Amino acid sequence: xxxxxxENGLRATKARMEVLNVLKSNSMPLSADELILKINREVVSxxxxxxxxxxxxxxxxxxxxxxxxxxxxxxxxxxHEHYIVCSNCGKIxxxxxxxxxxxxxxxxxxxxxxxxxxxxxxxxxxxxxxx
Amino acid sequence: xxxxxxENGLRATKARMEVLNVLKSNSMPLSADELILKINREVVSxxxxxxxxxxxxxxxxxxxxxxxxxxxxxxxxxxHEHYIVCSNCGKIxxxxxxxxxxxxxxxxxxxxxxxxxxxxxxxxxxxxxxx
DNA sequence: GTGGATGCAAACCATTTGCACGCCA
DNA sequence: TGGCGTGCAAATGGTTTGCATCCAC
Numbered sequence: 001x002x003x004x005x006x007e008n009g010l011r012a013t014k015a016r017m018e019v020l021n022v023l024k025s026n027s028m029p030l031s032a033d034e035l036i037l038k039i040n041r042e043v044v045s046x047x048x049x050x051x052x053x054x055x056x057x058x059x060x061x062x063x064x065x066x067x068x069x070x071x072x073x074x075x076x077x078x079x080h081e082h083y084i085v086c087s088n089c090g091k092i093x094x095x096x097x098x099x100x101x102x103x104x105x106x107x108x109x110x111x112x113x114x115x116x117x118x119x120x121x122x123x124x125x126x127x128x129x130x131x
Numbered sequence: 132x133x134x135x136x137x138e139n140g141l142r143a144t145k146a147r148m149e150v151l152n153v154l155k156s157n158s159m160p161l162s163a164d165e166l167i168l169k170i171n172r173e174v175v176s177x178x179x180x181x182x183x184x185x186x187x188x189x190x191x192x193x194x195x196x197x198x199x200x201x202x203x204x205x206x207x208x209x210x211h212e213h214y215i216v217c218s219n220c221g222k223i224x225x226x227x228x229x230x231x232x233x234x235x236x237x238x239x240x241x242x243x244x245x246x247x248x249x250x251x252x253x254x255x256x257x258x259x260x261x262x
Numbered sequence: 263g264t265g266g267a268t269g270c271a272a273a274c275c276a277t278t279t280g281c282a283c284g285c286c287a
Numbered sequence: 288t289g290g291c292g293t294g295c296a297a298a299t300g301g302t303t304t305g306c307a308t309c310c311a312c
Contacts, residue, residue: 011311013267032301045269050302052267068197068250070277071301084244093242099234100251111224113215113255119199120231120251124244142286144292163276176294181277183292201302202276 008059015044019052020061020076028092029065029073029083068121084122088129095122139190146175150183151192151207159223160196160204160214199252215253219260226253 001020002012010016022038023030030038032053036046044052053074056062062074067085082095104115132151133143141147153169154161161169163184167177175183184205187193193205198216213226235246 011266013311015268047270047303048268051304054303066197066199066201070197084238084242084246086244087247093244095238096241099230100253103230104253107215107226107253108255110227111215111255112258113217113224113253114261115215115253115255116218117254118252119254121249122231122235122238122244122246123248123250124239124242124246127243130245142291144286146293178278178295179293182279185278 004061008061010055010059015048016052016056018043019049019056023062023074023076028094029063029075031071031073033071035074065119068123082120082122084124086126086129087123088125091126091128093126095120135192139192141186141190146179147183147187149174150180150187154193154205154207159225160194160206162202162204164202166205196250199254213251213253215255217257217260218254219256222257222259224257226251 001017001024004020005012005016018039019035022035026038032050035053036049039049053062053064053072057064057074061077063077065073065075067073069085069090081098083092084095085092098120100118100120104118107113108115132148132155135151136143136147149170150166153166157169163181166184167180170180184193184195184203188195188205192208194208196204196206198204200216200221212229214223215226216223229251231249231251235249238244239246
């Protein structure tokens with residue numbers, strides 16, 4: 001964890017370690033809000049959480065995604081990519097296998113864009129909420 | 132346009148017509164901001180634009196999408212679905228053909244969700260910005 | 263010791279909402 | 288005419304920022 005920061009030219013401060021540790025121990029992406037709740041408030045303040053998340057994202061340590069619920073979610077970069085979100089209760093479940101990647105080359109040719117990534121958010125009703 | 136409103140149980144007011152007409156004459160989704168700029172301000176105020184957009188979305192006349200730039204974009208429901216966004220200048224270009232739909236059935240089986248839709252946003256650098 | 267990192271509180275900005283007035287059915 | 292629709296301005300809520308202080312190096 002400490003190495004991860006230093007490798008990327010960032011100081012290994014207590015606050016940054018705390019944020020990374022909480023994210024590491026969660027397999028699912030967390031919103032800033034959720035993170036602030038799980039964090040030791042003695043070690044990091046709310047505004048620092050935002051500043052740290054933004055730095056870690058710039059350093060490509062974290063991936064930031066804006067969901068349709070209006071909140072930003074953060075996750076360590078190599079974690080799972082896509083999720084389906086329950087429109088009723090907000091539950092999220094990972095999608096295994098990404099159907100987009102194979103299409104990126106063709107899209108690049110059709111549009112002239114250099115494709116750098118994609119955001120995919122499946123929406124639905126989870127089994128618990130279908131009743 | 133007037134019929135479209137009445138069919139959906141909404142009064143055909145000048146303000147709603149104006150919003151729908153501006154959206155109709157644009158093939159690309161518009162943000163509330165862009166809409167407010169294009170609209171006749173004598174006919175609709177800013178806050179009413181938001182209220183109208185929200186009603187039209189509830190009535191399933193408009194589709195609302197939150198892009199990664201943090202803005203909501205609105206479009207008449209049958210319009211094009213997916214776009215690639217330039218991370219540098221913000222230009223958007225439609226993607227022909229949606230690679231997701233064929234996978235929705237399988238995802239439903241794997242997750243137990245009833246799949247109701249998806250948001251896909253491709254990200255890249257447009258040809259003008261690649262220099 | 264010194265410059266980057268943090269805490270606090272105030273600023274931001276898109277969007278939402280309360281309330282009084284105005285217009286459509 | 289009655290009530291939905293609208294305008295204005297103030298509130299909201301997640302996120303950002305200015306500035307003084309603190310700590311990692």
